[in-house]
Amino acid sequence: KAARARARIRRCTCSRHQGMRTAFVTTCIQLKPSNTAVIAGCLSSICSLLLTTAPALVVALDAVAFESIGALLQQYRRVTVVRLPPLSFSSAIQRNWTALNSVRGRQWRRSLPLESYSAYRFELWRLVAWDKLLYFDAADLIFLRNASKMLESSQPFSSIRVPWDASKPRCWPTPGTLLPIGTDAARARDYINMGVYVFRPSAAVADVLTSTYLSGRFVYCGGSDLSLGNQDVIRHLALETKLLGPFHTWPLCYNYRGNLRSWPEQRQCERKQMYLVHGPRRYPEPEPEPEP
Numbered sequence: 001k002a003a004r005a006r007a008r009i010r011r012c013t014c015s016r017h018q019g020m021r022t023a024f025v026t027t028c029i030q031l032k033p034s035n036t037a038v039i040a041g042c043l044s045s046i047c048s049l050l051l052t053t054a055p056a057l058v059v060a061l062d063a064v065a066f067e068s069i070g071a072l073l074q075q076y077r078r079v080t081v082v083r084l085p086p087l088s089f090s091s092a093i094q095r096n097w098t099a100l101n102s103v104r105g106r107q108w109r110r111s112l113p114l115e116s117y118s119a120y121r122f123e124l125w126r127l128v129a130w131d132k133l134l135y136f137d138a139a140d141l142i143f144l145r146n147a148s149k150m151l152e153s154s155q156p157f158s159s160i161r162v163p164w165d166a167s168k169p170r171c172w173p174t175p176g177t178l179l180p181i182g183t184d185a186a187r188a189r190d191y192i193n194m195g196v197y198v199f200r201p202s203a204a205v206a207d208v209l210t211s212t213y214l215s216g217r218f219v220y221c222g223g224s225d226l227s228l229g230n231q232d233v234i235r236h237l238a239l240e241t242k243l244l245g246p247f248h249t250w251p252l253c254y255n256y257r258g259n260l261r262s263w264p265e266q267r268q269c270e271r272k273q274m275y276l277v278h279g280p281r282r283y284p285e286p287e288p289e290p291e292p
Contacts, residue, residue: 020131022151023056023080024049026138029120030065031112038112038139039068045138048276050076052143055151058133060084060124082127087119093228094216099175100226118213118230125199125206132156137195140279147275150254156200157244160255162265164188171235174222178215189219190239194231195278196255200245208243209233 028042042065049055059073060082073079093115124135134151136143162170170191209230212218218236220227238244253269257279260267 021129022132023058023130023134024053024136024147024151025058025060025124025127025130025133026136027060027084027120027124028065028069028138029062029084029112029117030068031062031116033064033068035064035112039065041140042138043069045136045141045143046073048143049136049147050079053146053148054078055148056080058082058127058130060120060127062086062120084120084123087116087123089115089119089210089214092214094178094214095227096176096178096216103174103176103222103226114225114228118228118233119210121230122206122209122213122233125201125209126203128201128203130201132198132200134198135194135196136276137278141195141276143276144271144274150196150250150275151198154198154250155246155248156198157238157246158248158250159192159194159197159238160252161239161247161249162191162193162252164190171219171221171232174220176216176227177218177220177232179217179219189221189235191221192231192235192238193255193257193278194234196276197234198248205237205243209237212237 026042026046028039030038042059046057046059049057056078057076058080061070061073062084063086066081066083070081070083073081090113121135124133127133132151132155134147134154164171165188169188171189173189213230213233216227218233219240221232221235223229223232225231234244238247251273252265253273254275256266256269256274256277257263258277259279
């Protein structure tokens with residue numbers, strides 16, 4: 001069955017793309033039938049892409065989400081549905097739990113365990129039937145206009161990048177993971193956000209992402225995920241190693257967060273520069289009406 005599924009993916013990919021095989025990709029991970037809000041968010045995000053762009057789209061589903069929306073998504077000619085195997089990291093994660101338990105700050109309520117979400121995110125690197133994929137986080141992202149340029153003109157690995165700022169450090173090495181940081185432990189790092197990015201699939205990279213996550217040998221930036229999310233692992237491999245390839249910095253407005261209090265760097269973003277809104281406040285504030 002797995003071999004037939006891979007062959008089906010290759011056939012549909014080759015029929016849709018000329019030259020380099022590219023697509024948008026996202027995950028919808030439901031885990032249990034009661035997580036209906038997850039499915040609603042996924043469909044909203046996917047529909048916004050289908051309405052604004054004419055994409056080749058890959059949607060990776062866990063078994064529960066496949067039962068919920070797999071048949072619906074398969075009705076769309078340009079959508080390829082991939083059913084992911086059951087994944088769980090919980091028992092193998094190594095961390096400095098004493099340090100993590102002492103971390104203070106706001107902890108977000110989440111519909112899914114972060115370790116499950118991370119496991120499925122890393123699994124996307126195994127989609128080697130494609131040469132280049134643009135990942136978007138269907139949990140909280142809405143496309144505003146045709147986003148084809150984001151995929152077509154970007155090279156792996158591409159993402160926004162916020163240089164470190166001592167007055168507002170977005171990535172400050174924090175105790176909790178097991179990487180020996182060394183003499184530069186107090187040095188803030190550049191920050192990247194993993195809600196949307198372009199990458200090149202590789203099974204070898206998927207293995208390293210997973211092993212790095214489990215071993216805790218990466219820089220934890222001190223966020224509310226307590227090092228159990230996927231973002232710091234991808235950031236570490238993208239910026240502090242060469243494993244993901246050359247880093248290509250997107251304009252900051254490519255990943256518009258819709259919250260200027262938390263993201264003052266995006267105050268200058270104009271609507272024409274935005275392809276999407278990513279975050280709890282999905283819709284930008286309306287532009288003021290011109291003076292009569």
